[in-house]
Amino acid sequence: MAPIEVFFGLIVFVFSLIGLARGFLKELGVTTVMMCLLFFLSLFEPHLDKGMVKVLSANTQFVPLDRKDELECWLFVFVIVSAAFVSYQGETLAFGGEPPRGSQGVLLGLLTGLLNGYLIAGAIWYYMDKLNYPIAALGFSSDKLSGFARGLIEFLPTNFLGQPILFGQSLLLYLSGLLIMARVIR
Amino acid sequence: MSWNVDQYALIGITLLLFGFLGFRRGANRELRSMVGIGLAMLLARVLVPNLGKQINFLHKLGRFALAVVDSDPSNAWQEAQLLPDLSQTPEDLQFVSLLVFLGIILLCYLWGQSRIAAPSCLSLKMLGAVAGGINGFLVAYYVFPILLKSEAVIRVPGGEINAALGNSRTMALAAVFAVVVLIGLGLKASRSPNPRD
Numbered sequence: 001m002a003p004i005e006v007f008f009g010l011i012v013f014v015f016s017l018i019g020l021a022r023g024f025l026k027e028l029g030v031t032t033v034m035m036c037l038l039f040f041l042s043l044f045e046p047h048l049d050k051g052m053v054k055v056l057s058a059n060t061q062f063v064p065l066d067r068k069d070e071l072e073c074w075l076f077v078f079v080i081v082s083a084a085f086v087s088y089q090g091e092t093l094a095f096g097g098e099p100p101r102g103s104q105g106v107l108l109g110l111l112t113g114l115l116n117g118y119l120i121a122g123a124i125w126y127y128m129d130k131l132n133y134p135i136a137a138l139g140f141s142s143d144k145l146s147g148f149a150r151g152l153i154e155f156l157p158t159n160f161l162g163q164p165i166l167f168g169q170s171l172l173l174y175l176s177g178l179l180i181m182a183r184v185i186r
Numbered sequence: 187m188s189w190n191v192d193q194y195a196l197i198g199i200t201l202l203l204f205g206f207l208g209f210r211r212g213a214n215r216e217l218r219s220m221v222g223i224g225l226a227m228l229l230a231r232v233l234v235p236n237l238g239k240q241i242n243f244l245h246k247l248g249r250f251a252l253a254v255v256d257s258d259p260s261n262a263w264q265e266a267q268l269l270p271d272l273s274q275t276p277e278d279l280q281f282v283s284l285l286v287f288l289g290i291i292l293l294c295y296l297w298g299q300s301r302i303a304a305p306s307c308l309s310l311k312m313l314g315a316v317a318g319g320i321n322g323f324l325v326a327y328y329v330f331p332i333l334l335k336s337e338a339v340i341r342v343p344g345g346e347i348n349a350a351l352g353n354s355r356t357m358a359l360a361a362v363f364a365v366v367v368l369i370g371l372g373l374k375a376s377r378s379p380n381p382r383d
Contacts, residue, residue, distance in 0.1 A: 024372045100375035104214060108372045160358050171362050182369060
């Protein structure tokens with residue numbers, strides 16, 4: 001299995017190519033959804049953890065409690081991938097208008113695609129890291145991480161953009177608000 | 187005699203200077219410069235550490251070429267071989283990486299200046315100022331740790347500056363401003379769906 005930073009780096013690269021093909025305005029719709037999703041996940045994550053313990057404690061005959069982290073990780077991956085799929089499918093969330101043309105359009109599409117790739121792949125990596133890489137089938141583990149990969153963990157979206165900046169609220173909230181405002185004004 | 191300069195004042199002056207440049211140049215040019223700065227950081231960090239041997243070899247080759255005009259080639263080559271290496275210490279390599287970094291940025295700025303249209307309205311200028319500020323942050327983030335190691339007449343607290351720039355919150359704020367510029371510029375450049383706008 002390739003190192004985790006190569007694996008997620010490739011995903012980000014693919015998303016940047018998708019951004020290049022789809023154009024800036026469609027990609028910005030995906031950014032809005034992903035930013036809001038990450039904000040809500042960061043808010044509800046502690047409650048979800050408690051809820052999972054309660055549910056699994058009551059149903060130990062179906063799923064043992066020691067598989068809680070794996071189940072939680074699958075749930076996060078499922079939610080993030082589903083949100084990404086929904087926001088990429090169709091045009092309902094895309095910003096209206098005609099995207100910029102020429103080299104500017106290419107650059108903006110590429111950068112926004114890169115940002116979306118970072119948000120999607122980074123969020124999945126964040127939850128895998130937080131739950132200590134419970135999905136064994138993927139072959140990642142915290143012991144095998146390189147120094148570079150360990151250094152990148154600080155910059156994963158929920159760690160990096162989840163820091164409280166103003167009035168104790170995270171940057172994710174402000175960015176989500178800004179994107180929603182832009183969408184409404186548009 | 188020496189002067190002590192507050193780290194925030196120095197960072198502030200850098201951001202203001204680049205912000206002013208950005209205001210004059212506009213968001214379209216600054217966005218390309220931002221990409222150029224990212225590439226320059228990557229190239230200077232990845233390529234330069236492996237260039238030490240090549241730099242020394244090219245330096246000796248150059249000196250040999252100059253010397254061979256006046257003396258016979260074997261003597262000239264021996265003299266060139268005895269010359270000390272141009273790049274010996276990690277600090278020398280860091281200096282080379284700084285030159286590569288600044289060279290690429292200068293090229294990007296000049297390319298943008300000549301090939302991309304000047305800002306046509308105030309909003310593009312304002313976005314350019316924000317993008318310029320981010321560019322200033324990126325340049326300071328790379329350049330200050332290398333430049334502010336040695337003692338000087340104007341004493342600047344290199345450690346504090348590097349800590350302030352390398353702070354995760356500062357970097358997150360810079361990233362957010364970059365996203366804001368990206369969104370603003372993209373929406374400005376797109377045609378509105380509403381024909382009245």
